[in-house]
Amino acid sequence: MARRGVGTWVRESVWEIPLRRYLALLVAAALVAGLVFAVRPLLRDDRSCAPGVSRPEGSDECVGVATGSYDFGQTRLRDVVRAIRRENDRLKPGGYVTVALLLPYTSTSATSLNDILHQLQGAYLAQYRANHDSNGEAPAIRLVLANPGATGGHWRQTVDQLTRMTTSADRLRAVAGVGQSTDNAKKAVRELTRRHVPVVGSSITADDLANGQHGQDPYPGLARVSPTNTDEARALASFARVSAGKALLVYDKPGDPYTRTLQRSFAALIKGSPYEPQPFTPPADRSQEGTTANTFRQITHLVCDTSRETDTILFAGRHTQLRQFINALGGRGCQDRRFTVLTGDEASYLTHESELDRTALRHRLAVRYTSLAHPDAWARDTARTGGSAADFGALNELLAGARRAPVGPIGSAALDDGQLITGYDTLQLAVHGIREAVPDGRKIPGLADVGLQWPQVKGSLRVDGASGWICLDVHGNPYDKAVPIVELTPEGGARFVRIAWPEGKPPAKDCLPPSP
Structure with a gap:
């Protein structure tokens, strides 16, 4: 074998070093490129927004049930969401049940978001009262936010998630809120009640989102705070x-x-x-x-x-x-x-x-x-039946204390649109049903048992709401509920005119609905 000369060896070594470096760079670049291409699909598939909340395929909306301090990107909700988180965090495991407030938190309408804020504030104040001012009644109430999307289009994903929470450590026992009477809201309520999840409607007023029409109950377990249209x-x-x-x-x-x-x-x-x-x-x-x-x-x-x-x-x-x-x-x-x-x-x-x-x-x-409620409704006549200044005063006192710790802050609040009052009464009714359903010797009610309580919410078992008495008929609808007549004013806001009644007069003191 011919021996290579020194010159030949030097020349080959000089070329070999850069070639090795070049190949190494090529290999590294290929690895990086492969890693990028491998990670991209993972990043694309990460649809989470927060615990319990994600973006469905084909949508940029964050929907689902927020169990932490997630405010769905709405800065105006931040203070009250943090207040809810503080209250939830102090609850002892095994001693609470969960109520979900179902509202379109990703709405892009500033007007709708004001109403959502006020309903959420009212619901929180009722949660706080239930946990602190109920003489130790059980169970404690945990509140979470459930978002079906701005128009309710993702209701099925949210309903599926809520259903799973009924059998998990969350112990979901009621869904409250719902808000507007839309076709998607009807679908969500129908499916929730079909799955035996009790629902308490806040501002839904459509007749076909109520039981008892034509003698039928298409939403078993549904109760409502607001009168029908x-x-x-x-x-x-x-x-x-x-x-x-x-x-x-x-x-x-x-x-x-x-x-x-x-x-x-x-x-x-x-x-x-x-x-x-x-x-x-x-x-x-x-x-x-x-x-x-x-x-x-x-x-x-x-x-x-x-x-x-x-x-x-x-x-x-x-x-x-x-x-x-x-x-x-x-x-x-x-x-x-x-x-x-x-x-x-x-x-x-x-x-x-x-x-x-x-x-x-x-x-x-x-x-x-x-209006569904108004802060001046009971100011003029405290002697009438159907509601009282004292019942509204309990909420007003809570609201005054919510400007600072330990109750608040909960953000800018307003009463004249009626939504905060309605949100408060909605959760009050949910809490009433949950606690009345607790069996003797136990602290947690069965899921379906909560919805069975609504026909008995009348007489001495009525809920003395800030919006007026909540006396339910056998179908879960409020009987002869106070209806404030309100007028928009040129100066801004709204002026209370007077209370009207579906029956033409307030209910009797016993507040027992008559036979149909």
């Missing part, structure tokens, strides 16, 4: 004495559970009216503006075309469309004529609505609605 319309009629010949109906077509049942209730009040009801068609997501402002501008011309005796407009629609309609009426041609718009509790969303043209309310226009 029919009961609200009856209370409104007893207050306003609506005449068929002097009223025009404007309604959402095709509508949703809330607007459809409100439309039917209003149509029954003015049966035989000489005027054809005027429809408008909003976007499917009724929190969006759409083009309905144009329709309302045209309807104002028809309003002015009615006889001069016509002075009432019954509005069956959501708050965004109501705001557009009020703004249009402010510029109507017949400024010399006085009109009163009568509508349902959705109008409470406009209490602090910045886009509402309040100057319209100075142009011979009044907007009155059936």
Whole structure:
């Protein structure tokens, strides 16, 4: 074998070192590239937002049940969510049950988020009262936030998660809240109750989101704090004495559970009216503006075309469309004529609505609605039945203490839209059902047993709510519940007018619903 010379060896060594380094760099680059490509799918598949909350495939919304201090990215909820977390953290394992407050926490509507904040604040104050001012009654109450999405579209994922929590250490025993009467809300409530999960509705008022219609109970285990649209319309009629010949109906077509049942209730009040009801068609997501402002501008011309005796407009629609309609009426041609718009509790969303043209309310226009609650409802007459200043005062005292530790802070609170009061009463009813269902010698009730308590919530077993007495019929609906009539003011906010009653008068002292 021929021997290599020194020169040849040196030349090969000089080239060999850089070549080795080059190959090493290539291998390292390949490894890094492989690692990046391997990690990317993992990053893509990480859909979590917080414990119990994740983004469904094809969506950027964080939905599910938040069991920690997650506020769904809503800074206005931060203080009250932290207060709830502090209260939850002090509970002893095995000594509490969980109540989930089901609301659309990822809503993009500032108006809706105000209502959500106030309901959450009210629910927390009821939780705090139940855990600290109940003379040691058991079980303690843990509160969590359940989000089905801004429009409720992810209700099934959230319902599945809530169902699992009924058999885990969470010991979920009720779902409260629900909020708006939408088709997705109906689906969620139907599925929860089908799975024997008790539900306590806060501000749902649609007749077809209630039991007892046509003798049927499609939602076994559902109780409600708020009257149905029919009961609200009856209370409104007893207050306003609506005449068929002097009223025009404007309604959402095709509508949703809330607007459809409100439309039917209003149509029954003015049966035989000489005027054809005027429809408008909003976007499917009724929190969006759409083009309905144009329709309302045209309807104002028809309003002015009615006889001069016509002075009432019954509005069956959501708050965004109501705001557009009020703004249009402010510029109507017949400024010399006085009109009163009568509508349902959705109008409470406009209490602090910045886009509402309040100057319209100075142009011979009044907007009155059936509120679910109002802080002035019991201030004028403490002797009447159906509620009392003392019951509201208990909440007011709690709220005053929530400005600082140990109860608060809970963020900026308001009572005049009724939502904080309603949220408080909703959780009070849930706590009542849970504790009444506890068997002798035990501290935790069975899941289905909670929903069996609703028919007995009457008489001396009623809940003395801050919004008025909560006396339930055998279907879980409030009987002859106080309905505050409220009026939007040009200066901002809303003014209490007076209490109306579905039965035309307050319930008797025994608060026992009569036979149908």
